[in-house]
Amino acid sequence: MADMPNQHEFPEVSTVWLRAFLEVARHASFTGAARTLGWTQSAVSRQIATLEGALGGAPLFDRLPRGVRLTEAGRILVPHAEAVAESLHDAVRELTALREVTGGRLRFGAFATADAALVPHALAAFRARHPRVRVTREEGLTPVLLDRLTAGHLDLAVVSTTGRAPLETYELHHLLDESLYVAVPAAHPLAGLEGPVRLGRLADEDWISGSSRPEGTLLDAALRQGFRPRVAHVVGEWTAKQGYVAAGLGVALVPALAAASVRPDVRLVPVRDEGGPARAVYAATVRGRSPTPAVEAFLGALREAAAKVPPRTMA
Numbered sequence: 005m006a007d008m009p010n011q012h013e014f015p016e017v018s019t020v021w022l023r024a025f026l027e028v029a030r031h032a033s034f035t036g037a038a039r040t041l042g043w044t045q046s047a048v049s050r051q052i053a054t055l056e057g058a059l060g061g062a063p064l065f066d067r068l069p070r071g072v073r074l075t076e077a078g079r080i081l082v083p084h085a086e087a088v089a090e091s092l093h094d095a096v097r098e099l100t101a102l103r104e105v106t107g108g109r110l111r112f113g114a115f116a117t118a119d120a121a122l123v124p125h126a127l128a129a130f131r132a133r134h135p136r137v138r139v140t141r142e143e144g145l146t147p148v149l150l151d152r153l154t155a156g157h158l159d160l161a162v163v164s165t166t167g168r169a170p171l172e173t174y175e176l177h178h179l180l181d182e183s184l185y186v187a188v189p190a191a192h193p194l195a196g197l198e199g200p201v202r203l204g205r206l207a208d209e210d211w212i213s214g215s216s217r218p219e220g221t222l223l224d225a226a227l228r229q230g231f232r233p234r235v236a237h238v239v240g241e242w243t244a245k246q247g248y249v250a251a252g253l254g255v256a257l258v259p260a261l262a263a264a265s266v267r268p269d270v271r272l273v274p275v276r277d278e279g280g281p282a283r284a285v286y287a288a289t290v291r292g293r294s295p296t297p298a299v300e301a302f303l304g305a306l307r308e309a310a311a312k313v314p315p316r317t318m319a
Contacts (some may be wrong), residue, residue, distance in 0.1 A: 210236035210254035
């Protein structure tokens with residue numbers, strides 16, 4: 005095991021001392037440095053003396069009849085003091101950019117249907133307001149996104165309640181409650197229905213779903229209404245699901261976030277809302293982790309976009 009560094013290898017040096025040192029070196033005068041800093045000459049002298057003591061006692065300036073001159077120790081210290089000053093200036097600039105959302109980064113993820121409409125509208129508004137923030141995004145299922153969030157790979161995740169993931173451990177920012185639609189072929193008996201339909205009327209239909217099991221999917225709504233849907237075709241991608249519906253191979257549940265992208269040979273019938281919304285959508289952040297200004301700004305954009313989503317179908 006390596007020896008721990010001793011106190012002399014890491015001297016406690018105040019940036020105030022280094023600032024005074026650089027001003028004296030620039031002016032070659034305690035008086036000139038004091039005038040620039042707005043201090044008394046004796047205050048500048050004390051700062052230099054304290055710095056010399058902290059660095060081992062070697063003088064940093066030779067005192068001349070008129071002004072001062074850097075010693076060899078002083079000449080060695082100048083570039084290091086300048087590097088510290090420049091590093092602090094860079095830090096202040098970056099922190100200011102972070103606070104004012106004129107810089108920094110935003111890493112977020114979203115589930116697929118949120119990525120179809122909600123997220124693009126929010127992201128467009130965010131980029132228009134904060135074009136210099138570096139944005140990266142991921143798409144995935146809610147449990148995967150939450151794992152990425154917990155591991156620190158994401159700053160925010162747009163998630164839903166249908167993934168059966170434990171949401172209680174996260175800071176949840178409610179965005180919307182989604183209504184559901186049933187996608188049916190244009191020739192289906194329910195295609196011309198204007199009012200909401202109970203899912204029980206479709207209990208004998210073949211269903212198209214992203215999973216062979218309804219648990220943890222939108223088809224949980226059917227289980228709550230007392231029947232287990234018969235999944236005839238497992239199709240993951242929404243565009244492909246529409247193709248199967250249009251061909252008369254079954255019906256499918258469609259969340260409100262995806263309703264705007266339905267093809268013309270498919271009809272959407274609203275589902276009667278019984279027992280609460282089928283799916284709630286949240287922006288999740290890690291509880292106890294302070295959100296950055298960029299995350300706060302993106303949350304605002306998500307709320308604005310969510311407010312434009314059609315309201316839930318009521319019973």
